[in-house]
Amino acid sequence: MRPTQLSTTSRRIGLTMGLVLLGGAACNNAPDDAAASESAVTPSTAPQIDPTTIPRFATNFQRFFPFVATRNGAGQNEYTVQINTFRTQQLPSSLPQTTLFGYGGNVLTDPSGNPSADGTGQVAFRLTSPGPQFEQTKGVPALIHYRNQLTGSHPLAVDPTLDWANPNNFPKPSPPFLPFPPGYAQAQSPIAHTTHTHGIEVLPQFDGTPDTWFTAGGITGPEFVSNDYTQPSSNQSAAFWYHDHVFSATRLDVGMGLSGFSILRDPANALDRLGNSDILGMEDVYQWKLRSGVAPNNSTTRSQGSFSVSITNPGTTELRSDPFAVTATLPSSFLIDVFIPTGGAVGNAFMFVDCPSKGLTRFSIGNVSLAGRTAAGGR
Numbered sequence: 001m002r003p004t005q006l007s008t009t010s011r012r013i014g015l016t017m018g019l020v021l022l023g024g025a026a027c028n029n030a031p032d033d034a035a036a037s038e039s040a041v042t043p044s045t046a047p048q049i050d051p052t053t054i055p056r057f058a059t060n061f062q063r064f065f066p067f068v069a070t071r072n073g074a075g076q077n078e079y080t081v082q083i084n085t086f087r088t089q090q091l092p093s094s095l096p097q098t099t100l101f102g103y104g105g106n107v108l109t110d111p112s113g114n115p116s117a118d119g120t121g122q123v124a125f126r127l128t129s130p131g132p133q134f135e136q137t138k139g140v141p142a143l144i145h146y147r148n149q150l151t152g153s154h155p156l157a158v159d160p161t162l163d164w165a166n167p168n169n170f171p172k173p174s175p176p177f178l179p180f181p182p183g184y185a186q187a188q189s190p191i192a193h194t195t196h197t198h199g200i201e202v203l204p205q206f207d208g209t210p211d212t213w214f215t216a217g218g219i220t221g222p223e224f225v226s227n228d229y230t231q232p233s234s235n236q237s238a239a240f241w242y243h244d245h246v247f248s249a250t251r252l253d254v255g256m257g258l259s260g261f262s263i264l265r266d267p268a269n270a271l272d273r274l275g276n277s278d279i280l281g282m283e284d285v286y287q288w289k290l291r292s293g294v295a296p297n298n299s300t301t302r303s304q305g306s307f308s309v310s311i312t313n314p315g316t317t318e319l320r321s322d323p324f325a326v327t328a329t330l331p332s333s334f335l336i337d338v339f340i341p342t343g344g345a346v347g348n349a350f351m352f353v354d355c356p357s358k359g360l361t362r363f364s365i366g367n368v369s370l371a372g373r374t375a376a377g378g379r
Contacts, residue, residue: 049095058092064133064261065107065115065126069142076143076230077136081105083193083244083258084149086127099155100257101244103131129257131242138266142231148216150191156252157181158188164248165192165210167219190215193253194227196245197262201234210247221247237266 069077082104090098104127108116113124119135126132136142157180160166161173170186178184192215196208205212211223240262244253265272350367354360 049091054095055092063115063117064130065109065128066117066119066135067132068106068108068123069136072143074141074143076141078143078145079105079134080145080147081131081195082127082147082149083195084127085152085155086129088129090129100129101150101253102127102129102257103242103260104128105132107132129259131258131260133260134242134262136231136233136262136264138233138235138237138264140233142229142233144229144231146193146195146227146229148191148193148214148227150193151216152191153185153188154191154249154252156256157183158249158252160184160187162248165213165221165246167192167213167215190217190219192219192221192246192249193244193258194221194224194246195229195242195258197229197231197240197242199235199238199240200231200262200264202229202231206230208242208245210245210250213246233264235264237264237269237272239263 067079067081069079072078084102084104085099086102086104087097087099090100104125106123107126108119108121109124109126110116110121134142158164159180160170160183161177163172164187166187167190168186173184192213194208194210194213205223205225206229208229209223211221212225213221214224214227242260242262244250244258246253348367348369351365352362353365355363
C-alpha cells in the first residue's frame, strides 16, 4: 500500500481501523482533476525566454478530460475532434502563456469544470494539449471525425527542402537555401494535418499515414481517403496514443502539442474498470474530498509512493475519499505518512472512506493528532 500524506515533514502512524471489513468489495472511484484554461488565438511569434530562468517542477501535470462518445445507429462510439490553435499557461504562472496546437471536442467534466473520471458529469467543449483522452470499449467500433481548423501560418518554420506534404505544390527549393527561420513563406500556409493512433488496429486508409493529410481549406494528400476514421476496437485492452503524422512536419506539429492518449478497456477484465489504477488509490490526491477546512493538494514531500495529499494549517480537518475500487482482501493495517505544515499545527486530521457495496458510508480508517508538531522546513 502506497502512502497518503498530509504536507511537509512526516510522522508515521499505523492505522488498524478494521479495513478488513471492506474485504474484496468493488466500489466506484471518481477523482477530481484540474485543467488548463484555453482560448482560440491567432498564432504569433513566441518571445525568447532564457531556459535557465524557468523554474523546474513548479506546476503539476494535469489529468486529461475524457472525450464524450455518442452511440450511433450502427453501434459505433462516435466522436468529433477539432484540431486548432490556442494559448494556455504551459509554463509556470510567472511566465507568458504559450501558443499551442491542440485537439478538442466534447468532454465530460465534474460540476466544478474539472475532468470527470467516473464516466459521469456535464458535457463541455475543451481544446487541450495533450488532447482529451479516448475511453473506448473492446468490441465497440469507433467512428472519429477529425476536423482540421488550423488556419493562418504555421508558428514554426516548415522545411520545404525535404520531401513534404506541400499543399501549395510549389517547386522544391534548390541551394543556396534561405535560412531557417523564417524559411519559405509558401511552406507556412495552409497547415496540413493527419492523425495517427499509435498501435491500435485499423484499416490502412484510416491509419493516419503521412500522405493522408488534409488542410482546413480542403486540400488533401495523395493517399487521402477520408478524415472520418473507423476503428474496430479489436485489440486486447491497452493504452495507446494518437498524434499528428503529416509528411515531414510531424516533429513540428507534435512539438506544438498534437498528441494524446487513447485507452481501450475490456469489460471482462477487472483491471480495466475505470478508475481502478491501484487497489485503493489513496495516494491519488484527487480522490480525497475535504469536508471542512482547506482543500487537499499535491505535495512532492514524501517518504514513499508517487503522490501525496497535503493540508496546510489544518486545525481539525476531515478528509473523505471518493468511492474506490478494492480488488483484493485488505490487510488489517497499513502505514500513512502525515506531513505537518511549517510552524506547527493544532487539531486532528480524520480520514473516511465510502464503500457502497458493503453498505459503508463515512467509514473511519484513522486519525492523527497534529497538535504541537512542527516542521523542519516548509513548502
